[in-house]
Amino acid sequence: MPRPSACSPRPTTNVGGAVNWLEAVLPGMIRAGHGTIAGISSLAASRGLPGAGAYSASKAALSTLLESTRVDLRGTGVEVVIVCPGFIRNGSADPGDDQGKLFLLELEDGVRRILSGIDRGKRVVHFPWQLSYLMRYVVHNMPGLGYDWLISRLAGGARHGGDRPGAVGP
Ligand SMILES: NC(=O)c1ccc[n+]([C@@H]2O[C@H](COP(=O)([O-])OP(=O)(O)OC[C@H]3O[C@@H](n4cnc5c(N)ncnc54)[C@H](OP(=O)(O)O)[C@@H]3O)[C@@H](O)[C@H]2O)c1
Numbered sequence: 001m002p003r004p005s006a007c008s009p010r011p012t013t014n015v016g017g018a019v020n021w022l023e024a025v026l027p028g029m030i031r032a033g034h035g036t037i038a039g040i041s042s043l044a045a046s047r048g049l050p051g052a053g054a055y056s057a058s059k060a061a062l063s064t065l066l067e068s069t070r071v072d073l074r075g076t077g078v079e080v081v082i083v084c085p086g087f088i089r090n091g092s093a094d095p096g097d098d099q100g101k102l103f104l105l106e107l108e109d110g111v112r113r114i115l116s117g118i119d120r121g122k123r124v125v126h127f128p129w130q131l132s133y134l135m136r137y138v139v140h141n142m143p144g145l146g147y148d149w150l151i152s153r154l155a156g157g158a159r160h161g162g163d164r165p166g167a168v169g170p
Contacts, residue, residue, distance in 0.1 A: 014058035018065060026069075026078070033077040038118050039066045040083045043126065043170045046135040047147065050155040070123065082124045083114050086131035086170045101170075103128045131170070 018039055029035040044052060045059035063082050070080035087101035088110035098104055105113075105128060117125030126132040139147065 010054050011058040011061070014055075015061045015065065018062055022065075022069060026073075029078045030073070030076050035077070036079040036081060036118060037066075037069075038081040038083055038114070038125075039063075040085070040114075041066065043084050043086050043131055043135040045084060046140045047142075047151075050151060079121075081118050081122065083117070084124060084126040084132070084136075085110055085114065086128050086135075088170075102134075103131045 022037070025037065029037070039062060041063040042055075042059040044056045045063045047056065049056045063084070066080050066082045070082075073080060085105075087104040089098065089104055089106055091107065110127075113127045114125055117127075126136060139151075142150065
């Protein structure tokens with residue numbers, strides 16, 4: 001029987017960890033009246049991705065948590081940036097893991113884009129533009145049936161592989 005991709009420790013880390021650090025840093029930042037918080041979400045937050053259910057769900061939750069926090073902090077001088085990268089090659093990745101990762105960026109390029117977006121005062125930093133457009137507009141707005149059809153073809157067998165962050169989406 002296929003293993004659903006909903007079971008993973010990532011929701012705890014990605015959402016619970018963010019709640020913990022927000023609780024830790026916000027009081028001091030609000031007292032100081034300035035500062036920027038950047039949370040690393042993902043373009044995978046746009047839609048439920050096969051093979052990465054827990055990951056997609058946790059990043060969607062993180063994005064909405066950060067969005068709510070940004071609104072809550074209006075007028076305090078504390079800014080919140082939601083960072084939604086596409087695929088970035090990281091040091092720990094097995095080279096074989098790069099297969100199928102559209103518009104994969106080198107680590108330095110990804111970091112440069114994140115810092116540049118934060119410096120420019122963007123509320124949401126999302127890149128690369130090709131994957132961002134695909135995920136945030138095309139895929140995000142697709143009707144359910146069309147989405148299921150398309151993504152299951154793009155994913156191949158990945159949707160039955162258990163939770164595999166990055167198996168289909170970033
Ligand atoms: N790489 C991508 O393509 C990509 C795309 C979109 C979004 N992102 C997001 O960017 C962030 C960094 O990703 P990455 O690719 O740089 O991953 P990574 O190389 O695997 O690094 C993950 C980091 O998180 C730490 N970590 C994992 N679980 C933890 C826990 N329970 N408590 C404390 N620290 C923990 C790890 O610490 P240890 O080294 O000690 O294990 C490691 O330093 C993640 O939030 C990821 O979802 C990545």
